[in-house]
Amino acid sequence: MSVDDVPETVTAALADQQVEGRVCLEAGAGVGNTTAGLLAAGAERVYAVTNDADHAVTVRERVGDGNADRLVVIEADLRATPLATDGVDLVTAHGLCNVLPPVELDPIAAELTRVAKPDSRLVVDDYGVPPSGAAVNRLFTLENAAARVVDGRPALTFYPPAVLAAVFAEHGWTVERKKTLLDPVPWTGAHLDAHAEVVRGYADRLPDVVGEPLTAMAEDLVAAIGSERTGTMYNLAFRLAD
Amino acid sequence: METRALGDTGQESTVLTFGSIALNWLEQEGANQLVELVLDHGVNHFDVAPTYGDAELKLGPKLRQYRDDIFLSCKTQKREYEGAARKIDRSLDRLGIDTIDLYQIHGLEYEDELDTITADGGALDAIHEAKAAGKIDHIGLTSHGNPELILDAIDRIDDLETVMFPLNPVVAGKNDGEYDYEAVLERCESEGIGTLGIKAFAKGSWPPTDELAEADRPYANWYEPVDTPETVRERFDFAAAQGLDTVVSPGDPKLVAMVLDAASRSEGMDEARQRAVIEEARHDDSPVPEQLHH
Ligand SMILES: C[S@@+](CC[C@H](N)C(=O)[O-])C[C@H]1O[C@@H](n2cnc3c(N)ncnc32)[C@H](O)[C@@H]1O
Numbered sequence: 401m402s403v404d405d406v407p408e409t410v411t412a413a414l415a416d417q418q419v420e421g422r423v424c425l426e427a428g429a430g431v432g433n434t435t436a437g438l439l440a441a442g443a444e445r446v447y448a449v450t451n452d453a454d455h456a457v458t459v460r461e462r463v464g465d466g467n468a469d470r471l472v473v474i475e476a477d478l479r480a481t482p483l484a485t486d487g488v489d490l491v492t493a494h495g496l497c498n499v500l501p502p503v504e505l506d507p508i509a510a511e512l513t514r515v516a517k518p519d520s521r522l523v524v525d526d527y528g529v530p531p532s533g534a535a536v537n538r539l540f541t542l543e544n545a546a547a548r549v550v551d552g553r554p555a556l557t558f559y560p561p562a563v564l565a566a567v568f569a570e571h572g573w574t575v576e577r578k579k580t581l582l583d584p585v586p587w588t589g590a591h592l593d594a595h596a597e598v599v600r601g602y603a604d605r606l607p608d609v610v611g612e613p614l615t616a617m618a619e620d621l622v623a624a625i626g627s628e629r630t631g632t633m634y635n636l637a638f639r640l641a642d
Numbered sequence: 643m644e645t646r647a648l649g650d651t652g653q654e655s656t657v658l659t660f661g662s663i664a665l666n667w668l669e670q671e672g673a674n675q676l677v678e679l680v681l682d683h684g685v686n687h688f689d690v691a692p693t694y695g696d697a698e699l700k701l702g703p704k705l706r707q708y709r710d711d712i713f714l715s716c717k718t719q720k721r722e723y724e725g726a727a728r729k730i731d732r733s734l735d736r737l738g739i740d741t742i743d744l745y746q747i748h749g750l751e752y753e754d755e756l757d758t759i760t761a762d763g764g765a766l767d768a769i770h771e772a773k774a775a776g777k778i779d780h781i782g783l784t785s786h787g788n789p790e791l792i793l794d795a796i797d798r799i800d801d802l803e804t805v806m807f808p809l810n811p812v813v814a815g816k817n818d819g820e821y822d823y824e825a826v827l828e829r830c831e832s833e834g835i836g837t838l839g840i841k842a843f844a845k846g847s848w849p850p851t852d853e854l855a856e857a858d859r860p861y862a863n864w865y866e867p868v869d870t871p872e873t874v875r876e877r878f879d880f881a882a883a884q885g886l887d888t889v890v891s892p893g894d895p896k897l898v899a900m901v902l903d904a905a906s907r908s909e910g911m912d913e914a915r916q917r918a919v920i921e922e923a924r925h926d927d928s929p930v931p932e933q934l935h936h
Contacts, residue, residue, distance in 0.1 A: 405817055407924070408917040409936050431933055473868060495935035583914035586922035594932040629918065633936055 409581045410437035410494060413525050413635045416577070419443050422489040427478055427512055428496030432459035438492065439467050447488070449481055451555045479507040483515040491516055494525040497564055499552045505567050511621040513571040513640065522573055522638040525581060530631040536587050539621045541593050546602035546614055555598060561634050573638035584629035592622045643686040643906050646831070646887045649836030651780050651803050653713050654685040654699075655888045658905035662688050664895040666695035667862050673700035676895055681708060683911070689806075689838070689890055691717040691748060692729055698736040706738050710825040715804075715838075717748035717784060718765065721758040726765035730772045743770070744804060745769055746782035750795060760798050770801075780804065786840065789822045793829055804836035809884055810844055810877060815924035827885060836888075842881035843867045843874060843892045843901070861894040869897060875904040879911040880919050924935060 410433050416429035420442035426435045429448035432455075438446045447590050448471065456475045475589055476482060478496075491512050512522065530537055536540065540556050547555035565575050599618035645654040661682045664672040680688075688705070690697050698716075705712060708899060716733050720726040733742065747759060747769075759765045772778045783802035785792050789807075796802055807823050814824065830837045844865040861867050862926075868877055878901060881889040891901045911919075921936055 407936060408920050409816070412913070412917060430935065433935075445824075470705040498935075580914040582918045583912070583923065584918055584927070585936060586918050589933065590920055590925045590932060591936075594934045597932060598934065627922075629922075632914070 402481075406437040406440055407433050407527065409633060409635075410434050412490075412579070412581055413494065413523050414441055415440070416639065417441075417521060417523060419490060423447075423468070423487060424490045424492065425449065425483065425488045425512070425515060427491060427493045427508070428499070429455055429459045429473065430495065431454065431455060432462045434492050434494040435459055435471065436463045438490075439463055439470060443470065443490075445470050447472050447474055447483060448511060449476055449478060449483075451477050452474065479504065479511055481511060481515060485514055486517045488515050489517055489520050490499065491520065491522045492525075493523070495527075497524065497526045497559055498556050501557060505564075506570070509567050509571050513568075513573070516640050518640060519642045520640050522568065522637045522640065524564055524568070526561075526564065526634065526637070527558050527585065528632040528634055529560060530585075534630040535625045535628050536592070536630060539592060539599075539618065539625065541617055542614070543595055543599050543602075546599050546606075549610070550602045550605050554603075561636055563634060565638075568638055572641040575636055576639050577637040579635045579637075580632055581635045582633035585631045585633050587625075587628045587630065589622070589627050592625055592627065596622045644908070645686070647836075648687075648713075648887045649830065650834035651744070651836055653687075653780075653836075655713060655836075656905070657882050657888055657908070658685055659687040659689050659715075659888045659890045659930045660682075660685050660898075661840075661890045661893055662690040662697050662701050663694040663893040664697075664891070664898055665700040665894055666697040668700065670700055670703070672705065672712075672895075674704055675934075676898060677701065677704035677708075679899065680902065681711065681905050683914055685902070685905075686711060687713045687715070687888055689715045689717075690733075691719075692733050692736070693719060696701075698733060702736065702738045707933045709739060713743045715746060715782065716742045717746040719748045721755050721765050723763045723765065723768045726768035727771070730768065730777055734777060741776060742778045744780045744782050745772070745778040746784050746804070746806065747795075747799075748784050749787075750783060750785040750791060751787040753791060753794070756791065756795055756798060766799065769808070782806065782836070782838075784840075785837075785921035788820060789826050790819065792823075792826050796826075796829060796833065796835065802835060804838060804887075805830055806838035806840055806890070808844075809839040809842035809881055809886060810842050811880055811919045811923040812846075813841070814884070815920040822909075824884075831885065837886045839884070839886040839889045841865065842889050843877050843897065845873075861892075861896065863893045863897075867894065868895060869893050869900075870899055871903070875908070876911075876919060878904040879908050880916060882908060883916055884912040921930045
């Protein structure tokens with residue numbers, strides 16, 4: 401794995417952004433796709449923030465090689481990061497918001513705004529609400545049910561672009577451009593497996609009598625769906641007021 | 643069917659080129675019918691090679707009948723003067739025509755081949771001589787080799803007018819240099835070099851021969867092709883949307899009608915869908931840990 405292997409979604413989202421020479425914050429680093437994209441596009445520094453220790457390790461392993469001086473992986477909550485005020489030129493949130501419950505949106509928007517310089521840019525990439533007939537909804541619904549039982553919060557929430565635009569507008573961000581990254585979204589067998597794995601993770605924390613059927617249902621759903629092309633992934637590019 | 647300028651050759655090729663290798667698997671009567679079908683769809687660019695069995699011979703009769711409607715490209719795998727000169731005459735003879743519109747150095751794979759081709763007494767001398775004698779009209783190159791090597795060939799062959807190379811969603815999803823045919827495409831666009839896409843319909847390699855004997859393969863392609871109307875259409879639209887001047891049809895005659903239909907009815911493909919197709923292919927064989935997101 402290297403900074404060469406950047407998904408088309410990330411490349412397209414960053415295509416018209418000034419990345420070279422900029423200090424960037426990747427909010428919700430995940431497995432590092434956008435971090436890789438920012439580094440490949442010549443970012444001066446990338447702060448990759450995640451609250452998941454495994455993700456932090458994955459990102460370091462995937463893109464850390466040869467980028468020691470440019471990559472800073474930070475394990476922290478995005479509602480309160482250790483980053484300085486007004487230090488970042490470009491914030492990216494690629495696939496972050498759909499894993500955030502509604503109550504976290506505003507505090508995270510506030511924190512991202514605090515660390516961003518005046519006139520900085522923000523790139524938000526996320527999924528539109530999947531069409532009601534989509535088969536993947538069954539798996540996502542199961543995932544959310546498991547998450548609510550275990551954590552008392554949903555695992556996934558799909559926000560329409562207007563909702564995220566409104567949340568960030570409250571903090572001084574204006575949408576400069578909207579673009580469709582994927583249409584349709586290809587939910588491959590590998591993606592569905594990964595979602596079933598999340599269900600399995602929750603099930604492991606429940607008594608077997610509840611956990612085992614949950615896991616079995618997830619596996620059955622993955623087998624039944626196979627793969628599906630549905631919904632869209634969109635991209636919003638914001639600018640912060642001076 | 644849509645036509646596009648084939649680089650600066652002056653030729654307007656249909657966005658689908660007929661890969662005449664498909665004729666090799668048909669009797670003469672069937673070959674004639676297939677050529678008629680292809681022409682009925684408006685296709686005006688045919689590609690052939692002496693290495694495709696009897697394809698040149700089987701193309702001959704209809705090619706001669708419709709000579710003015712067909713832009714014919716042919717190829718040689720010979721790297722030295724003697725061999726290439728002989729192949730040009732042999733192809734002209736087997737096709738039964740006086741001029742090949744586009745003659746391509748076929749299957750360039752190694753740097754030292756390029757040295758041989760461009761050296762004194764190399765294939766390029768024979769091609770230039772044939773051009774001066776009116777036996778060929780334009781000069782091209784084909785390769786599924788390293789994109790760097792193709793770029794090198796563009797630098798070293800001054801009068802190169804077209805390049806044929808692989809392009810499909812699997813190739814487009816690989817960002818490492820070994821598969822960077824997009825760089826070739828860009829270079830060709832900027833230099834007015836025509837582009838022909840191959841392997842647009844490749845789904846993957848055939849299973850190993852101990853699992854599926856060569857004789858049992860359902861299609862006569864070098865790779866396993868996509869073979870439903872939807873997937874064929876998607877692959878055609880994808881390849882055409884990348885900006886290739888023309889896309890070469892697959893080698894099995896059974897797929898040609900489906901591809902003709904796709905090319906005739908094509909309405910293009912927007913970028914969000916192109917990305918979706920690439921991302922889907924990329925995840926099919928991604929080494930990256932399981933991911934929830936795109
Ligand atoms: C789906 S991943 C994002 C994918 C990633 N941006 C990429 O390009 O590969 C979501 C990430 O956000 C992190 N995350 C979710 N809520 C968070 C929070 N409140 N604070 C910090 N990180 C959070 C998750 O741990 C995970 O690493």
